[in-house]
Amino acid sequence: MRTFIFCFLISLLSSCGCDxxxxxxxxxxxxxxxxEGKEKxxxxxxxTPKSRCCSSGLPIIDxxxxxxxxxxxxxxxxxxxxxNDSVYYWVIxxxxxxxxxxxxxxxxxxxxxxxxxxxxxxxxxxxxENAIGVTFK
Numbered sequence: 502m503r504t505f506i507f508c509f510l511i512s513l514l515s516s517c518g519c520d521x522x523x524x525x526x527x528x529x530x531x532x533x534x535x536x537e538g539k540e541k542x543x544x545x546x547x548x549t550p551k552s553r554c555c556s557s558g559l560p561i562i563d564x565x566x567x568x569x570x571x572x573x574x575x576x577x578x579x580x581x582x583x584x585n586d587s588v589y590y591w592v593i594x595x596x597x598x599x600x601x602x603x604x605x606x607x608x609x610x611x612x613x614x615x616x617x618x619x620x621x622x623x624x625x626x627x628x629x630e631n632a633i634g635v636t637f638k
Contacts, residue, residue, distance in 0.1 A: 523535030524554070524555055526555075527544075527569075527571045527576050528571060528573065528576075529596075529597075530547045530548075530558075531544065531545070531547070531571075531576055531593065531595065532545050532547050532555045532558065533545075533566060534555075534558075536564070541564055542564065542566040542567070543560055543561075543562060543563055543564050543566060544560075544561045544562040544566055544569070544576070544578055544591075544593075545559060545560055546558055546559045546561055546608075546611050548607075559607070559608045559611065561591075561593065561611070561612075561615055562580050562591055562617075564580070564583060565580040565582060565583055566578050566579070566580045567579050567580060567581055568637045568638065569637070569638075570635050570636060570637055571595075571635060572635050573595075574594065574595055574596050575594060575595065575631075575633050575635050576591075576592075576593040576595060576635075577590070577591065577592055577624075577628070577633070577635050577636075577637065578590070578591040578593070578617075579591075579637065588621070589617060589618035589620075590617060590618070590619045590620070590621060590623070590624035591615065591616065591617030591618065592615075592617060592619070592624065592627045592628065592631070592633065593614060593615050593617075594614040594615075594616075594631075596614075597614050599611055
């Protein structure tokens, strides 16, 4: 249900034009979507055709993204829980292709490349394990 509401919100905003809301493209269809306030910042896998601006997507990190960075191959992100003071870390491998398939497990295929939520020790270990050269801004 949250996914439907979020996709509806993005679709509604898309009628205003690509620059009417905050979206940062991170590569391979991943985007950072800025809602009202930092606690509403989400990371999505965009399902809109590449020729258009992102108007719908699958939530990867629902909200609370406070820091991020990326390169050609990786995305790293830090998020804060909306219900308590917990901090989570994420590592996303962008080096994959997935065919758009409505309601046929596309999200699960993408999530195989998403590591998180992780605590700080797991995050550092994942960075070392994969020799990731990306650091937070």
